[in-house]
Amino acid sequence: DAGVIQSPRxxxxxxxxxxxxxxxxISGHDYLFWYRQTMMRGLELLIYFNNNVPIDDSGMPEDRFxxxxxxxxxxxxxxxxxxxxDSAVYFCASSHSPRTRRSNEQFFGPGTRLTVL
Amino acid sequence: DQQxxxxxxxxxxxxxxxSILNCDYTNSMFDYFLxxxxxxxxxxxxxxxxxxxxxxxxxxxxxxxxxxxxxxxxLHIxxxxxxDSAVYFCAASVGTSxxYKYIFGTGTRLKVLA
Numbered sequence: 578d579a580g581v582i583q584s585p586r587x588x589x590x591x592x593x594x595x596x597x598x599x600x601x602x603i604s605g606h607d608y609l610f611w612y613r614q615t616m617m618r619g620l621e622l623l624i625y626f627n628n629n630v631p632i633d634d635s636g637m638p639e640d641r642f643x644x645x646x647x648x649x650x651x652x653x654x655x656x657x658x659x660x661x662x663d664s665a666v667y668f669c670a671s672s673h674s675p676r677t678r679r680s681n682e683q684f685f686g687p688g689t690r691l692t693v694l
Numbered sequence: 695d696q697q698x699x700x701x702x703x704x705x706x707x708x709x710x711x712x713s714i715l716n717c718d719y720t721n722s723m724f725d726y727f728l729x730x731x732x733x734x735x736x737x738x739x740x741x742x743x744x745x746x747x748x749x750x751x752x753x754x755x756x757x758x759x760x761x762x763x764x765x766x767x768x769l770h771i772x773x774x775x776x777x778d779s780a781v782y783f784c785a786a787s788v789g790t791s792x793x794y795k796y797i798f799g800t801g802t803r804l805k806v807l808a
Binding site: 581612616617618619620621622625633668670675681682683684685686687688 | 696698700730735736737738739740783785794795796797798799800801
């Protein structure tokens with residue numbers, strides 16, 4: 578059974594360019610989360626969706642960041658325009674609705690390492 | 695403002711000895727805590743969790759201790775093995791909008807020396 582799939586695994590771009598990161602959650606999971614990992618701040622929650630609807634985007638750093646989930650099996654995180662300080666590893670995670678705290682475990686994808694020059 | 699803090703960025707331990715990773719939190723509303731383990735080029739994977747109604751949870755070589763009055767939790771690995779070398783993230787959870795948000799710390803890189 579495939580886990581969370583993210584693409585691309587690595588992205589190198591120049592400042593000012595648009596970047597799109599992609600995620601396919603685990604089938605049957607109805608929550609999807611986008612995180613950013615940096616040395617200084619660790620893993621930060623950017624936004625999460627429930628049944629394709631954005632629930633909380635309070636972690637999105639600024640208007641240059643946007644996320645969509647057009648259907649249950651696909652989500653994108655877009656940065657436009659990108660800046661060097663956006664360089665980080667971006668993770669997507671998915672989970673079931675919580676019936677118990679343990680069943681609410683979040684499963685992470687392998688991440689996309691973004692470098693903005 | 696970091697609500698979950700892991701003050702030790704790295705830790706080295708000899709194989710067979712105990713590894714102790716620490717985590718502090720500030721929000722008394724957190725009621726469930728987790729440890730995730732991350733290998734290079736992979737996503738974090740769940741390791742162990744503890745509810746705030748308990749002060750200890752054990753799973754094989756891994757034990758998590760929770761001290762609510764001190765707002766502190768720790769992960770003990772006994773005995774440590776080279777395969778335990780990874781980054782360990784502490785996370786605290788709070789219920790919101792039908793699910794539970796995880797607030798992660800900055801991670802501690804554990805190196806187990808053979």
